[in-house]
Amino acid sequence: MRRQNSPRRRSSTRSRPKVSRKTRARRKPVRKERRSSWWLLGLLVLCLAAGFVVARWIFPPSPKPPLVPISEKIHLADMALKSQLYELGLSEKSVISRESDVLKSGRRAWTRTTTKIQLPRPISSRRIINHLNREIRILGDDFSLIKKRDRGGVLELQVRVRDLVAHNLIFYEPKVAKPEIPLKGRIAIVIDDLGQDKSVAMDLLNLKAPLSFAVFPFAPHSRELARRANDHGRDVLLHLPMEPKDYPGQNPGTGGLFTTMGKKQLLSQLEKNLSAIPHIKGVNNHMGSKFTEDPELMRLVLKALKGRGLFFLDSRTTSETVGFKVAKEIGLKTGQRHVFLDNERDVSKIKGRISELIRVSHQNGGAIGIGHPHPETFQAIRDALPSLRENGVELVPVSSLLE
Numbered sequence: 402m403r404r405q406n407s408p409r410r411r412s413s414t415r416s417r418p419k420v421s422r423k424t425r426a427r428r429k430p431v432r433k434e435r436r437s438s439w440w441l442l443g444l445l446v447l448c449l450a451a452g453f454v455v456a457r458w459i460f461p462p463s464p465k466p467p468l469v470p471i472s473e474k475i476h477l478a479d480m481a482l483k484s485q486l487y488e489l490g491l492s493e494k495s496v497i498s499r500e501s502d503v504l505k506s507g508r509r510a511w512t513r514t515t516t517k518i519q520l521p522r523p524i525s526s527r528r529i530i531n532h533l534n535r536e537i538r539i540l541g542d543d544f545s546l547i548k549k550r551d552r553g554g555v556l557e558l559q560v561r562v563r564d565l566v567a568h569n570l571i572f573y574e575p576k577v578a579k580p581e582i583p584l585k586g587r588i589a590i591v592i593d594d595l596g597q598d599k600s601v602a603m604d605l606l607n608l609k610a611p612l613s614f615a616v617f618p619f620a621p622h623s624r625e626l627a628r629r630a631n632d633h634g635r636d637v638l639l640h641l642p643m644e645p646k647d648y649p650g651q652n653p654g655t656g657g658l659f660t661t662m663g664k665k666q667l668l669s670q671l672e673k674n675l676s677a678i679p680h681i682k683g684v685n686n687h688m689g690s691k692f693t694e695d696p697e698l699m700r701l702v703l704k705a706l707k708g709r710g711l712f713f714l715d716s717r718t719t720s721e722t723v724g725f726k727v728a729k730e731i732g733l734k735t736g737q738r739h740v741f742l743d744n745e746r747d748v749s750k751i752k753g754r755i756s757e758l759i760r761v762s763h764q765n766g767g768a769i770g771i772g773h774p775h776p777e778t779f780q781a782i783r784d785a786l787p788s789l790r791e792n793g794v795e796l797v798p799v800s801s802l803l804e
């Protein structure tokens with residue numbers, strides 16, 4: 402049994418492969434091939450790097466453009482706008498207004514300009530936008546033109562530099578010329594009883610209209626209102642207190658002239674009254690229904706006014722007044738009231754009295770109205786002002802309507 406098994410063991414031992422010296426010798430060249438491939442790869446990278454350096458030396462990259470400050474960019478936009486507006490036939494004569502504001506956001510500060518332009522002739526919004534947009538695009542991606550509004554005859558555009566609004570452009574359609582209305586008359590409106598309160602007086606003074614202002618001699622705000630009225634180019638009158646028929650039921654107030662005064666006392670009081678108010682051009686009477694009916698007293702007063710180069714406006718507080726007549730007799734520049742505007746403090750009725758004043762001016766060529774510093778009077782005058790020229794009348798200072 403043992404002898405039979407021994408040959409199998411030998412045969413199994415012989416079947417194991419033996420590594421010969423020849424096999425070991427064949428593997429060594431593989432390692433040499435790997436080393437040579439890495440060497441070639443390194444050489445290739447080195448050549449590429451050398452080529453890149455040589456190429457950068459022969460063909461250097463173009464330098465990056467310097468950063469342009471935002472202020473210079475805005476200036477470029479402004480110059481572009483001016484050139485295109487010129488091409489559209491618009492000049493400085495077409496500019497209504499131009500306002501600039503300095504704005505800040507973080508570390509950035511820039512100037513935003515708002516320009517309002519009155520088109521001298523019809524130009525379509527599309528044409529304006531195309532002209533401006535063409536030039537703005539040339540400046541680069543940092544610039545843009547945005548339409549904000551295009552309705553009601555107004556085109557509003559914005560020019561932006563990056564995210565900043567650099568320019569607002571507002572275009573208005575051409576004005577339609579209205580037919581010229583012939584001038585039929587002139588009117589003057591005198592505001593009496595000024596000086597006690599100045600709230601409504603200041604509202605009247607701020608109206609863009611040549612109203613005339615008659616100021617009490619010794620009221621709390623008289624001197625201030627007289628100065629302000631003069632600064633606004635308004636006619637200033639002394640509102641001279643005179644004795645009424647129902648005195649003492651009605652009192653004309655401080656500085657009143659009375660028929661019981663002697664000549665010296667009368668002229669002395671008149672002088673004090675005249676000196677109390679600065680910048681006066683003339684005088685009109687406050688009350689005085691009794692005093693203005695006395696020819697001798699009126700002659701005395703009016704001669705004193707003439708000596709000081711003043712005029713006299715007869716308020717006509719009585720139908721029997723002789724003020725206007727005596728003033729003409731002595732050669733004093735004078736006029737008289739035609740319409741009281743606000744005997745009734747109702748806006749609609751005051752507007753009716755203004756219409757009456759206009760009608761009288763059409764008949765006589767001129768008419769003088771007297772009102773008072775009431776809120777209703779202010780509202781009625783303010784509402785009537787825009788339509789005066791349409792009614793063929795011009796509002797003028799009272800000194801322009803004197804004889």
